[in-house]
Amino acid sequence: MKTLSVLGAILILSAACAKEATPPAKAGETGAAHHEKHWGYESGPDTAGPEAWKDLPGDEPCGVGKEQSPIALSLSGDGAAKKADGPPLTIAYKPSRVSILNNGHTEQFTYDPGSTVSEGGATFTLAQFHFHSPSEHTLDGQSFPLEIHLVHLNAEGKPGLVLGVFVKEGAENAPLAAPFRTLPAEKDQKSEPSGATIDATGVLPASHARFAYDGSLTTPPCSEGLRWRVMQQPIEMSTAEIDAIRKLPHLSRTNRPIQPLGGRTVLLVSP
DSSP states (O other), X not given: OOOOOHHHHHHHHSTTOOOEEOOOOOTTOXXXXXXXXXXXXXXXXXEEOGGGGGGSTTOTHHHHOSSOSOOEEOSSSTTOOEEEOOOOEEEEOOOEEOOEEEOSSOEEEEOOTTOEEXXXXXXXXXXXXXXXXXXXXXXXXXXXXXXXXXXXXXXXXXXXXXXXXXXXXXXXXXXXXXXXXXXXXSTTEEEOOTTOEEOGGGGSOSOOOEEEEEEEOSSTTOOEEEEEEEESSOEEEOHHHHHHHHTSTTOSOOOOOOOOOTTOOOEEEOX
């Protein structure tokens, strides 16, 4: 994988990563006859869908990785998460300016420095949060309209921990209501309302009971070694807020299919 700056790491971890890969041209293939392939959620002449991400240069882990994300989460049955008293999750978020980017894969809220999550002696810095439609993880076989991923970087500036939050239809989410009225509609468009702020605490549920497992990026290059902490309790957003994303071009379906659990253990950690 190519060397990335911190900003590059932020973009890769979000579903909004816009990485493009150019395969070697075949003999006799020149000019317009050769097309660049980039990753996406549906296959097309110039787009590699999830089943073909592994064929893009540098993205081989999407096909050969043994600890890939997302996975099916369960509270009962043979695959039920094991209840555990894990290390506490200390969340210290501060308000941030509103800075939203639509890069064709998601709406990404870039977060100002200074907000952290600590767990087991390690501290991770919130870099951004973004949305998948429908949810990437499932809970007892159920998919949710949206899933929020709050992406945190480790001390080396690389993706280290992701908080996942399920979203169900219900009451308006007040912290997101105003920003969602300014979502950029087209790829590469940005929205930075002057003076507008947002507090990521508002996109977390009241209970911090969570599923904990080791996994990967859910977008290319599907790098492994991430701590996944998926909140058991969903939050609510209004139908209008949810549709504000789902009705945008290319954002109605932005979820990677469920990946095999393999030999991993999923814990259900009390708050």
